[in-house]
Amino acid sequence: MTCELFVSKVIDENNVAAFKEFGIEPESFATPLESSVVKFTLDYAKENGGSAPSYATIVTNFPDFMYVPSVTDSFEYLARKIKEKEGKQRIAELINKELPTLYDSSDSDTVISTLQERLQSIKMGTSVRCQKGINVKESATTFLEEYEKRRKGESFKIWRSKFPSINKAIGGGYISGNVYAWFGRSGRGKSVVTMEDGIESAAQGANVLVWAMEMSRYEWLARAYSSLSARQGLVTAMIDGAKYEAGFENRALLTGNLSPEFEEGLRTFATTLPDTLAGNITLRAVDDADFSVRTIRELEADIRRTKADVVVIDPIYYMDFEANTSRTTGGDVAATSIALRRVAGATGAVIHVITQAEEDASEKTDGIRELKPPKRAEVMKSKAILQDAALLIGVDTLAQEGRGILELGKGRNGGEDTQVEIVFLPNYGIVREFETGQAAAQQFAF
Structure with a gap:
């Protein structure tokens, strides 16, 4: 249901950039329908100047998708719910599919270090990275990169x-x-x-x-x-x-x-x-x-x-x-x-x-x-x-x-x-x- 809410909000606000901003990709979803809808929306935006498809276009192409108008939840809240579900799905796949083979073929140190790496990767991949602001004291690299872009006329016009x-x-x-x-x-x-x-x-x-x-x-x-x-x-x-x-x-x-x-x-x-x-x-x-x-x-x-x-x-x-x-x-x-x-x-x-x-009534003289x-x-x-x-x-x-x-x-x-x-x-x-x-x-x- 969270996918429907997120995509519906993207359609209503014509904000396809929200997918990138909150790290939502077709691979973030477990079902083929959800993945296909997100991929279709992103592909549509690429071909139509960044605009989202209408809800009618989505429903026509995906009759089983349920459009929800006027979603009031924030993109950040919905993205966290999507990422939470994605994280649990990936952990389940790791435990049920990867771990048995790893356990049988590797020593305990390798099993532990591999699990740590995989769990950290899942954690990073399913976190909602929504940085607010910038630390000015640590901004030198970012600032100088932007300065160089501006000097070349690349980042603004x-x-x-x-x-x-x-x-x-x-x-x-x-x-x-x-x-x-x-x-x-x-x-x-x-x-x-x-x-x-x-x-x-x-x-x-x-x-x-x-x-x-x-x-x-x-x-x-x-x-x-x-x-x-x-x-x-x-x-x-x-x-x-x-x-x-x-x-x-x-x-x-x-x-x-x-x-x-x-x-x-x-x-x-x-x-x-x-x-x-x-x-x-x-x-x-x-x-x-x-x-x-x-x-x-x-x-x-x-x-x-x-x-x-x-x-x-x-x-x-x-x-x-x-x-x-x-x-x-x-x-x-x-x-x-x-x-x-x-x-x-x-x-x-x-x-x-x-x-x-x-208007100025006094602007005329004689x-x-x-x-x-x-x-x-x-x-x-x-x-x-x-x-x-x-x-x-x-x-x-x-x-x-x-x-x-x-x-x-x-x-x-x-x-x-x-x-x-x-x-x-x-x-x-x-x-x-x-x-x-x-x-x-x-x-x-x-």
């Missing part, structure tokens, strides 16, 4: 931002296993700017997962096509007297109103995209029929299935929140934010989340609005997002003037209060840091 000043301020870019929060008032371009950094990671070879919970699939793709084509400089655009290397006009893509020559260019661009984009982008959009479940558990399954290095969640407050066990205002968002932080650490993904900033990126105190929905993120990035833009400002708020690795001026012309796929000096002179040359 930095994905550079599209905005050089952000990279400079935070030590090179976005570090795997961290959450980065983008926030701004409604309609100020936070989705566009965050999308640009997601695409930038894909251009560097990352597997990027996008949960677009406000935009339709076509709307998001139109923005992405504008951005990607602008990076290739496929279109030359004159905007307010300045010449830009641009992309396909977003509004024309949305309305299906490109000129014939640009339509031909679009077809060429779209068909060659697999050759020009180094990484991959997996998009799940609000109008996808299979995108009705938006829980933390579903997100982690998607990350593992797509092997995502970078994730964009737009916006976090459209996710299915975790239960508000604290019974406090905003507790559901807080629990979700904490769970996201854990998912980032467990999967090693960079997770970008988007949230709202409080009908004129100046650029004013929101401050950390203006994070809307939950302050837990501020606390759990490695970096907080405020966004404000004046789309009609083609400019904007990004401001770094709380930064775990520095950079707080850094401001980044950007060119903001998303209709042409142009969102980048404002260039100065000679580069700027060349950009605006006629």
Whole structure:
């Protein structure tokens, strides 16, 4: 029965890693059914990006297996029960099968030493090794091994931002296993700017997962096509007297109103995209029929299935929140934010989340609005997002003037209060840091 409980919990929590964490293998079980179910689950995960099979798949393949929903016992408790039964089974095999032959063929010293070795092996093989924490005084070897891996870029990854000043301020870019929060008032371009950094990671070879919970699939793709084509400089655009290397006009893509020559260019661009984009982008959009479940558990399954290095969640407050066990205002968002932080650490993904900033009724003077990126105190929905993120990035833009400002708020690795001026012309796929000096002179040359 314990096998059914353990496997059922793995299915419910989509946590195949629990087998490895607690040393549970097909050989841990005495019956062929139990061994086969565990082996099937592990093989399924290898072929499906680490995801567990559904209970329906298990029951279909193993009709005699009894699935038990909503198991509340911990993995550690269940693993101890499994290992206890395994240990007794191995001791019984040792006494009943191995000992008689050993007794008849060996002297007493050999029998005793062999039994001691075999019993110690059984003890080690059936113990639940679940180390909690690390002894810092004895951590030198582990630390230096990790340092060497990091020096070689093997154990973690930095994905550079599209905005050089952000990279400079935070030590090179976005570090795997961290959450980065983008926030701004409604309609100020936070989705566009965050999308640009997601695409930038894909251009560097990352597997990027996008949960677009406000935009339709076509709307998001139109923005992405504008951005990607602008990076290739496929279109030359004159905007307010300045010449830009641009992309396909977003509004024309949305309305299906490109000129014939640009339509031909679009077809060429779209068909060659697999050759020009180094990484991959997996998009799940609000109008996808299979995108009705938006829980933390579903997100982690998607990350593992797509092997995502970078994730964009737009916006976090459209996710299915975790239960508000604290019974406090905003507790559901807080629990979700904490769970996201854990998912980032467990999967090693960079997770970008988007949230709202409080509206500011005083930001206009005489009908004129100046650029004013929101401050950390203006994070809307939950302050837990501020606390759990490695970096907080405020966004404000004046789309009609083609400019904007990004401001770094709380930064775990520095950079707080850094401001980044950007060119903001998303209709042409142009969102980048404002260039100065000679580069700027060349950009605006006629």
